[in-house]
Amino acid sequence: MRFLKKNLFLILIILLAAFLRFFWIGKIPAAIGGDEMVYILTAKTIFLRFTDLSGTWNPLSIFTFHYPAGEGQAELSYFLLAPIVGYAGFSIFAIKAFYAILGIFNVLLIYLITNKLFSKNAALFAGFVAAINPWQIFLARTSYEMGPAVFFFLLSFYLLLVLKNWKILIAVPFLFCAFYSYIATKLAFLPFVICVLIYCYFVNKKYFKQYLTVFLLSFLLVLFFAFTLKTSQVGQRTSEIFFPNNPLISTQVNELKKASIQIPFLNFFDNKLTIYSQVLFTKFINAISFNYLFITADNFYNVGYGFFYLIDLIFVSLGLYFGFSKKRKESILLCAILIFSLAAQLVHVPVEGNVMENFSPHLSLFLAILLIFIGFGLSQLCLIKNKSLKIASILVVVLIYFISLAGFLNVYFFQYSLRDNFGFHVRLMSEYAKLASQNGQEVVIYSPQYQDEFKKYLFYADSLNNNNFSKIKNMLSANEKIVLDNVAFMGCDNSVDPTKTKKVILSNNVCGGLSSKAKRLSIARFSDGGELYGIYNDTMCSRFSLKPYPSNISVNDFDVEQMTAPQFCQTFVISNH
Numbered sequence: 001m002r003f004l005k006k007n008l009f010l011i012l013i014i015l016l017a018a019f020l021r022f023f024w025i026g027k028i029p030a031a032i033g034g035d036e037m038v039y040i041l042t043a044k045t046i047f048l049r050f051t052d053l054s055g056t057w058n059p060l061s062i063f064t065f066h067y068p069a070g071e072g073q074a075e076l077s078y079f080l081l082a083p084i085v086g087y088a089g090f091s092i093f094a095i096k097a098f099y100a101i102l103g104i105f106n107v108l109l110i111y112l113i114t115n116k117l118f119s120k121n122a123a124l125f126a127g128f129v130a131a132i133n134p135w136q137i138f139l140a141r142t143s144y145e146m147g148p149a150v151f152f153f154l155l156s157f158y159l160l161l162v163l164k165n166w167k168i169l170i171a172v173p174f175l176f177c178a179f180y181s182y183i184a185t186k187l188a189f190l191p192f193v194i195c196v197l198i199y200c201y202f203v204n205k206k207y208f209k210q211y212l213t214v215f216l217l218s219f220l221l222v223l224f225f226a227f228t229l230k231t232s233q234v235g236q237r238t239s240e241i242f243f244p245n246n247p248l249i250s251t252q253v254n255e256l257k258k259a260s261i262q263i264p265f266l267n268f269f270d271n272k273l274t275i276y277s278q279v280l281f282t283k284f285i286n287a288i289s290f291n292y293l294f295i296t297a298d299n300f301y302n303v304g305y306g307f308f309y310l311i312d313l314i315f316v317s318l319g320l321y322f323g324f325s326k327k328r329k330e331s332i333l334l335c336a337i338l339i340f341s342l343a344a345q346l347v348h349v350p351v352e353g354n355v356m357e358n359f360s361p362h363l364s365l366f367l368a369i370l371l372i373f374i375g376f377g378l379s380q381l382c383l384i385k386n387k388s389l390k391i392a393s394i395l396v397v398v399l400i401y402f403i404s405l406a407g408f409l410n411v412y413f414f415q416y417s418l419r420d421n422f423g424f425h426v427r428l429m430s431e432y433a434k435l436a437s438q439n440g441q442e443v444v445i446y447s448p449q450y451q452d453e454f455k456k457y458l459f460y461a462d463s464l465n466n467n468n469f470s471k472i473k474n475m476l477s478a479n480e481k482i483v484l485d486n487v488a489f490m491g492c493d494n495s496v497d498p499t500k501t502k503k504v505i506l507s508n509n510v511c512g513g514l515s516s517k518a519k520r521l522s523i524a525r526f527s528d529g530g531e532l533y534g535i536y537n538d539t540m541c542s543r544f545s546l547k548p549y550p551s552n553i554s555v556n557d558f559d560v561e562q563m564t565a566p567q568f569c570q571t572f573v574i575s576n577h
């Protein structure tokens with residue numbers, strides 16, 4: 001009872017965080033994203049055969065930065081997911097539940113770090129804003145690698161702050177896990193370690209040997225990674241790093257020189273280094289801009305809501321101001337981590353070539369650390385001398401936060417879920433194909449990304465096991481038509497005439513239409529009813545009364561695999577007549 005009374009607010013915060021991360025977690029988001037699917041399928045094959053789908057890769061080589069064929073993702077997620085998909089199967093709930101638990105621990109770690117650096121009041125506020133923060137909720141409800149990365153960075157941070165003597169080395173395995181968790185945060189890893197070690201040494205005034213050992217081990221890991229870049233797939237991703245010799249910089253320099261009056265000092269002002277510096281500064285400003293952080297976010301997050309609430313702007317400003325006034329060392333440490341955590345974003349060039357584009361996964365550590373300043377800013381309310389005014393101020397602020405939270409939850413659960421995020425249409429296609437094949441029909445799916453859609457079908461239909469592993473491996477390596485349990489996948493073929501076959505045909509709308517004489521049903525977008533897959537020769541859904549467009553979708557409808565055929569057809573399949 002003494003423990004509960006002493007930690008009541010923290011317990012309530014953790015319960016709030018758990019509720020927001022677990023509520024409807026098996027239904028929203030309604031699908032698994034592409035990168036998530038890569039980890040999940042490979043984790044399953046590791047559990048089954050200790051290899052990947054190609055059968056040519058040894059999982060232990062991942063720690064020497066050698067990846068499955070065609071992949072260049074982070075390393076640790078495969079092993080975190082392997083026991084989950086191995087024992088629980090391809091369960092959306094089980095997979096996301098694991099990451100939700102990590103998200104809850106992230107809230108606890110933000111509390112513990114803030115308590116160590118600032119005060120218990122600041123820690124409670126930081127834990128509270130972390131529990132209800134839009135980005136933290138969003139991230140914890142996915143199975144992307146940024147969640148484990150933030151967890152291990154925060155855990156290492158806390159351990160280095162509190163451990164003494166040779167126990168400090170306990171942090172090393174968790175630092176290594178942080179490094180292996182996400183490719184983007186590798187750039188920030190060594191600066192992060194250096195910043196935290198310097199702070200800890202000057203605070204403790206001892207343990208130099210222990211901190212030096214941690215640094216040397218971390219440095220050797222980074223050095224080893226650098227040496228493997230030439231021989232690993234991740235080395236190919238160095239083309240995504242924005243260097244001064246990037247063609248975009250050269251083009252901009254040449255255009256400026258052509259548009260300038262020639263003067264002796266022109267090269268001093270307009271050269272690759274100055275333009276590169278300007279671009280980096282602009283990227284930095286874009287990444288920390290009010291509009292990006294609090295209003296628009298980016299296409300990855302795509303919720304239609306900022307990473308923070310508008311009220312957070314007030315308290316992050318107060319946190320920075322009072323932090324440097326009252327806790328200068330701690331604030332310098334956190335600001336240094338914030339700056340270095342932007343490294344991946346500053347030097348990233350997207351595949352599309354838009355250098356200025358923000359990509360929120362690169363900012364995951366930045367967005368987590370900023371919550372500590374918000375918590376410290378909020379804690380200044382506790383310094384109001386008038387007790388009644390202090391209580392009233394805190395209650396009003398908490399009320400505003402809960403109103404903001406309600407607005408975010410409304411968007412996230414009831415609007416965001418209808419936007420076909422993470423390829424929900426592929427989940428619908430997979431369920432239709434599974435139901436139709438179980439009904440005794442042969443099904444053929446035509447799509448330009450047929451191998452990718454087949455892999456997603458394996459997940460949604462839970463069709464990858466020891467018995468068919470070799471067959472699936474051979475079909476994928478042959479790079480030809482794929483057939484599994486009466487369901488076939490192949491590339492687009494508009495010459496097919498559905499009227500001359502009894503097979504059920506699903507044609508991705510990207511392929512274009514098939515014979516105009518053939519009657520068809522459709523799997524359509526929720527937003528405008530536009531066709532995503534045309535369904536030809538259906539005998540399963542055409543027996544029922546179908547809608548002319550998707551309507552009256554409820555959250556329970558996202559539990560697709562639990563539906564009967566009539567329920568599925570009348571909810572997601574539409575008639576074109």
